[in-house]
Amino acid sequence: MKAVVYARTGAASEVLRVVERDVPAPGPGEVRVEVAVSGLNPIDFKLRQGSGPSAPVPEIVPHQDGAGTVDALGSAVEGLRVGQRVWLREAAFRRLTGTAQEYTVVPAHLATPLPDGVSFEAGASIGIPAMTAHRALTVHEDAPARLRRGSLAGAVVLVAGGAGAVGHASIQLARWAGAEVIATASSSAKGDLALASGAHHVVRHRAPGSDPAARIRELAPDGVDVIVEVAPSPNARLNAAVARRHGCVAVYADTGGGELTLPVGPHMFGNLRYQFLITFEMRDAAKANALAAVTDALGSGALPVGEEAGLPLIRYALEDTAHAHEALEGGVTGKVLILP
Numbered sequence: 001m002k003a004v005v006y007a008r009t010g011a012a013s014e015v016l017r018v019v020e021r022d023v024p025a026p027g028p029g030e031v032r033v034e035v036a037v038s039g040l041n042p043i044d045f046k047l048r049q050g051s052g053p054s055a056p057v058p059e060i061v062p063h064q065d066g067a068g069t070v071d072a073l074g075s076a077v078e079g080l081r082v083g084q085r086v087w088l089r090e091a092a093f094r095r096l097t098g099t100a101q102e103y104t105v106v107p108a109h110l111a112t113p114l115p116d117g118v119s120f121e122a123g124a125s126i127g128i129p130a131m132t133a134h135r136a137l138t139v140h141e142d143a144p145a146r147l148r149r150g151s152l153a154g155a156v157v158l159v160a161g162g163a164g165a166v167g168h169a170s171i172q173l174a175r176w177a178g179a180e181v182i183a184t185a186s187s188s189a190k191g192d193l194a195l196a197s198g199a200h201h202v203v204r205h206r207a208p209g210s211d212p213a214a215r216i217r218e219l220a221p222d223g224v225d226v227i228v229e230v231a232p233s234p235n236a237r238l239n240a241a242v243a244r245r246h247g248c249v250a251v252y253a254d255t256g257g258g259e260l261t262l263p264v265g266p267h268m269f270g271n272l273r274y275q276f277l278i279t280f281e282m283r284d285a286a287k288a289n290a291l292a293a294v295t296d297a298l299g300s301g302a303l304p305v306g307e308e309a310g311l312p313l314i315r316y317a318l319e320d321t322a323h324a325h326e327a328l329e330g331g332v333t334g335k336v337l338i339l340p
Helices: 042-049 120-125 127-137 165-176 188-197 212-219 236-242 264-269 284-299 318-329
Strands: 002-005 017-020 030-039 065-073 085-088 103-107 111-113 156-159 180-185 201-204 224-229 243-251 273-276 313-317 335-339
Touching (some): 065 103, 065 127, 120 335, 156 165, 180 188, 180 212, 313 318, 318 335
Parallel strands (some): 156 180, 180 201
Antiparallel strands (some): 002 017
């Protein structure tokens, strides 16, 4: 079978290569999946560059997310069967073999049945983005531990960068759960994508002469309950100005920053909370709740992908994985997918 590997960190075109490998056999508690689509996330190229929680060792197959068909079962696997369509998550976290290959082996609990009617492309797009979005929407002290249809009714959610993959999933899950959703966007094109995702309102925060805080306060006079934040440093004062008392800023990325400075007064007197999060380090209960909610939302049709649904799909062949990494590093708008 063909697999993409790297044995040292560095630029995509320098370290990623396609090799032939034997088809792996699943061990106890594992399943083998024929990969239809591999989903690329920023963590994948950051690990390849040498950042992140673990240092590369020889021949890592990258990519955490994917979707495909169960091809073989190891011993002691329950709840899955050969021929079943599944979506995959965390396939390469602290492991040497991800989804950038024709077949992959994962612990069975990382393979979740894909509801009927949901495409492999949608399944490969939801792992890290949707799990992250669910966590961001449930860290508020008054939020439910698990989202359900209508469970955020009455809440106002602000999604920073609504055209990104996590922003897209956050808008969709918040809308499905009944929240009023405001998204920020840096351009009219990205604003259109946020609206297509389901945002009720879009605020162009870089438009000449704009006052995004005033516009958000106009849309939400009492303030915003939850802010799903991709750029905490540039947006710190905006968030302080628009957060409702007892609100929460859920930070899942560090675009345009590196360090964060906060005005103490507005946060203290507003009883505001900052919650930093990363999908891999979520506690088991939070992961289980996210998995259940995302599966429910998928089955109800609440997490579509594609440009008409607010998330353009950019497809590459397995042999072009280096170009896919370069596109994502370069800031392409949409979900980058590899088709083995």
